[in-house]
Amino acid sequence: MRSKAILGAALALTVTASVHTDARAADTIDFFVVGEGIPEYLAGVAGDAAKGKKTAVARKKGNCLACHKMPIPEEQFHGEVGPDLAGVGSRMSEAELRLRIVDPKITNSESMMPSFYRIEGLNRVMKKHQGKTMLSAQEVEDVVAYLKTLKEN
Numbered sequence: 421m422r423s424k425a426i427l428g429a430a431l432a433l434t435v436t437a438s439v440h441t442d443a444r445a446a447d448t449i450d451f452f453v454v455g456e457g458i459p460e461y462l463a464g465v466a467g468d469a470a471k472g473k474k475t476a477v478a479r480k481k482g483n484c485l486a487c488h489k490m491p492i493p494e495e496q497f498h499g500e501v502g503p504d505l506a507g508v509g510s511r512m513s514e515a516e517l518r519l520r521i522v523d524p525k526i527t528n529s530e531s532m533m534p535s536f537y538r539i540e541g542l543n544r545v546m547k548k549h550q551g552k553t554m555l556s557a558q559e560v561e562d563v564v565a566y567l568k569t570l571k572e573n
């Protein structure tokens with residue numbers, strides 16, 4: 421009997437732990453689209469461009485190089501599915517860049533780019549990723565801050 425009680429306690433713990441991991445879904449911040457952009461910081465504060473560059477390159481985070489050429493010569497592989505991101509900070513406003521990373525399908529339902537800050541309406545999501553955004557609100561801001569530094573010469 422005693423072992424049953426312990427097993428019960430262990431199970432209860434596991435359940436609490438998994439609820440806690442999924443809390444990020446409920447934490448997803450609401451944002452407002454104005455025109456073609458999202459004018460306000462998602463996480464309330466500006467991003468960090470140096471961290472954003474790392475997030476953009478990291479395979480398990482932005483993985484932007486899978487589809488884009490970027491002005492990061494130290495990286496060997498650069499994809500060609502999307503446009504070259506050199507100079508994108510001159511071509512697009514901060515609000516447009518933010519919307520692009522959050523969810524390009526808001527302005528273009530045909531977009532081939534992933535939505536990095538969306539949970540609703542996604543298909544074929546692996547179980548461990550269900551209910552989670554691909555990037556956190558702060559990571560989105562960091563990437564936006566980095567893209568803003570990519571100015572045309």
Ligand code: HEC
Nearest residue numbers: 476482483484486487501502503508520524531532533534
């Ligand atoms: C699966 C491929 C793919 C990945 C991964 C991807 N993109 Fe894209 N991206 C595209 C495509 C394709 C377009 C062009 C049109 C579209 O939306 O389909 C695009 C367009 C863009 C644009 C607009 C550029 C312009 O000049 O109009 C920006 C900015 C951008 N991506 C940034 C990023 C960043 C930053 C990341 C990583 C966080 C990223 N993309 C990851 C495919 C991708």
